[in-house]
Amino acid sequence: xxxxxxxPLVDLPVRRLTRGDLVACxxxxxxxxxxxDEHRWGLLLSAGTGYGIAEPDGKGLVAACVVTSYGxxxxxxxxxxxxxxxxxxxxxxxxxxxxxxxTGSTPLALYATPQGxxxxxxxxxxxxxxxxxxxxxxRAEDGPSAVTTRAAAADDLQAxxxxxxxxxxxxxxxxxxxxxxxxxxxxxxxxxGELTGYAALWPSGDVHAVGPLIARDTATAExxxxxLAATTDRPLRADVDARHEELLGWLVERGLEPGSRxxxxxxxxxxxxxxATRRFAPLTIATG
Numbered sequence: 132x133x134x135x136x137x138x139p140l141v142d143l144p145v146r147r148l149t150r151g152d153l154v155a156c157x158x159x160x161x162x163x164x165x166x167x168d169e170h171r172w173g174l175l176l177s178a179g180t181g182y183g184i185a186e187p188d189g190k191g192l193v194a195a196c197v198v199t200s201y202g203x204x205x206x207x208x209x210x211x212x213x214x215x216x217x218x219x220x221x222x223x224x225x226x227x228x229x230x231x232x233x234t235g236s237t238p239l240a241l242y243a244t245p246q247g248x249x250x251x252x253x254x255x256x257x258x259x260x261x262x263x264x265x266x267x268x269x270r271a272e273d274g275p276s277a278v279t280t281r282a283a284a285a286d287d288l289q290a291x292x293x294x295x296x297x298x299x300x301x302x303x304x305x306x307x308x309x310x311x312x313x314x315x316x317x318x319x320x321x322x323x324g325e326l327t328g329y330a331a332l333w334p335s336g337d338v339h340a341v342g343p344l345i346a347r348d349t350a351t352a353e354x355x356x357x358x359l360a361a362t363t364d365r366p367l368r369a370d371v372d373a374r375h376e377e378l379l380g381w382l383v384e385r386g387l388e389p390g391s392r393x394x395x396x397x398x399x400x401x402x403x404x405x406x407a408t409r410r411f412a413p414l415t416i417a418t419g
Contacts, residue, residue, distance in 0.1 A: 140184070140193055140217055145229045148181025148195060155192045156181070159212050166336035174313050175199070175210065175417055178306055182230055184222065194222050198230055199418045201301040205404060206234050208241040209417025223247075227254055231398070238400035242370075242393040242416035251396050259402045260395035261373040262416060265387040266338065269360040269367045272385070278354035283317040283329065290326045291319065298345045300404025306414060315339065316362045320351045330355040331414070332363065341369040344412035349377045352411045356382070369412050378411060 157167040179199035183192045196211040213222045242262055243251050292304050310317050310331050320328035328346030332339050346352040360367055371379050393416055
């Protein structure tokens with residue numbers, strides 16, 4: 132007798148991922164040419180909900196993605212990855228449809244690579260913006276900044292949440308509360324005892340990523356980046372909202388080079404909530 136044929140990969144069940152899947156997720160990232168970034172996966176799987184399709188033999192993942200929920204008004208989809216040997220079989224579409232069913236009426240947002248845009252368009256997502264990645268060795272300007280910044284303290288977290296809410300548009304206390312442990316440096320800007328911005332620096336492979344970057348204006352954002360850069364000898368990376376042309380130009384002047392671009396896309400909502408003038412960079416494009 133012939134053993135029954137295994138089901139097509141697209142018919143394999145989608146399951147919830149846990150922190151026990153962290154290494155498999157990192158393996159999948161590495162296999163697709165992305166940094167392993169186990170540090171970031173740890174945050175995503177604890178602060179969000181992971182979905183994956185396991186290999187039929189149980190060794191590794193066919194596909195994975197993570198949803199970070201911000202309540203009924205917004206959820207961010209990120210890290211949608213399919214193993215290279217299983218691409219072009221409808222698996223990414225299957226996983227995204229499952230996520231869309233699971234999230235129900237909650238509006239969705241994501242950052243799409245050029246390779247993924249067509250799929251998301253076909254699923255009903257629309258373009259609402261663009262993000263530009265910059266990467267390189269930061270060269271500090273001469274002289275002190277007119278903006279005062281300092282390392283964040285534990286009792287700054289509530290003020291950071293209050294500052295963040297109008298900028299991000301929905302409450303992400305569960306993310307901000309994790310920043311002290313996730314980041315190598317958490318910096319705040321203040322004037323007359325009031326916070327005017329905050330930013331985090333966290334390790335990603337052999338670079339340090341800047342994000343989130345929330346500030347009342349470009350000068351404050353620049354001061355925060357300068358302060359963070361002074362604490363590391365690694366190259367810096369940031370995914371900057373393309374509308375912040377002044378900050379992007381300044382970062383290039385300071386030695387960072389333009390890199391990949393991603394499209395900001397939404398489903399079920401006309402645009403991202405919040406105030407884009409104060410939202411300079413996300414924590415990571417995976418969390419919106």
